[in-house]
Amino acid sequence: SQQGEEDPQALSIQEGENATMNCSYKTSINNLQWYRQNSGRGLVHLILIRSNEREKHSGRLRVTLDTSKKSSSLLITASRAADTASYFCATVPMNRDDKIIFGKGTRLHILP
Amino acid sequence: DAGITQSPRHKVTETGTPVTLRCHQTENHRYMYWYRQDPGHGLRLIHYSYGVKDTDKGEVSDGYSVSRSKTEDFLLTLESATSSQTSVYFCAIRGLDNEQFFGPGTRLTVL
Numbered sequence: 550s551q552q553g554e555e556d557p558q559a560l561s562i563q564e565g566e567n568a569t570m571n572c573s574y575k576t577s578i579n580n581l582q583w584y585r586q587n588s589g590r591g592l593v594h595l596i597l598i599r600s601n602e603r604e605k606h607s608g609r610l611r612v613t614l615d616t617s618k619k620s621s622s623l624l625i626t627a628s629r630a631a632d633t634a635s636y637f638c639a640t641v642p643m644n645r646d647d648k649i650i651f652g653k654g655t656r657l658h659i660l661p
Numbered sequence: 662d663a664g665i666t667q668s669p670r671h672k673v674t675e676t677g678t679p680v681t682l683r684c685h686q687t688e689n690h691r692y693m694y695w696y697r698q699d700p701g702h703g704l705r706l707i708h709y710s711y712g713v714k715d716t717d718k719g720e721v722s723d724g725y726s727v728s729r730s731k732t733e734d735f736l737l738t739l740e741s742a743t744s745s746q747t748s749v750y751f752c753a754i755r756g757l758d759n760e761q762f763f764g765p766g767t768r769l770t771v772l
Contacts (some may be wrong), residue, residue: 556747591751591763592704599758618716637704641759647692649759653703 553581553638553652560657568625570655572638573618573641575613578598581614583623595636596623619629625657633659664688664749665764667752673770680739682767692755694741695719695727697748698766704751710735717719742771 551588556571568591572581580599584592598614598621611624626634635654642648664687676679684693694709696719706719708727716727726747728736739746749768753761 574697582760584761589766590739591753591766592761594762597758597760639761646759647709647717648706649761650706651696652702653694 553640553650555638555652557655559656561660562628563660564628564630566628568628568657570623570636572621572652574640575619579643579646581621582639583612584637585638590632592637615630630658630659630661633657665752665754665762667764669766669767671731671768674742675772676743677741680742682737684735684764687747687753690754694753695737696722696751697752699748720765744771747771
């Protein structure tokens with residue numbers, strides 16, 4: 550069963566704007582991760598946030614985690630055409646760190 | 662692609678034929694995973710391995726078997742391919758915090 554569910558399913562924004570994607574999950578987690586997938590390629594790991602962290606930054610990426618609401622958000626600032634891709638959240642369940650469960654993704658399209 | 666290769670990259674086969682996909686890694690990782698990706702379903706785990714000859718089932722393992730006789734190779738076999746197994750298959754290795762590093766994928770079409 551899917552643990553993480555991304556919202557929205559699809560998002561179109563103008564280049565230069567910020568893009569925000571959300572992820573909700575159901576059970577306690579060890580960590581939550583975000584991935585990017587360009588068309589026809591494998592997923593690429595972007596950033597990991599642990600259950601005891603609330604916010605993390607990496608370049609133009611900002612991830613927040615609210616364990617009380619079982620949700621996370623990924624913010625991409627100053628979007629570029631190259632950011633056009635699908636973005637997936639994935640959760641590693643507490644006490645089952647041999648497993649990782651992916652959501653269905655958000656398709657992000659950056660308009661020129 | 663984190664030292665992971667998959668072969669073949671594309672394959673077209675007929676219903677009822679056996680198919681084997683290969684995943685090869687060069688970084689001596691213990692854990693390896695096979696996923697399938699389908700529209701509307703996202704990424705789903707088929708099988709994974711936690712060492713040579715040690716494997717376990719994922720959420721969509723029916724119709725698939727795996728083998729790992731060497732650390733570097735993880736094979737996925739469709740014993741008798743069906744049209745429902747038409748998909749893109751990804752192999753992945755695991756990082757220290759269970760990050761996944763993916764191969765380039767194999768696009769399989771079963772006619």
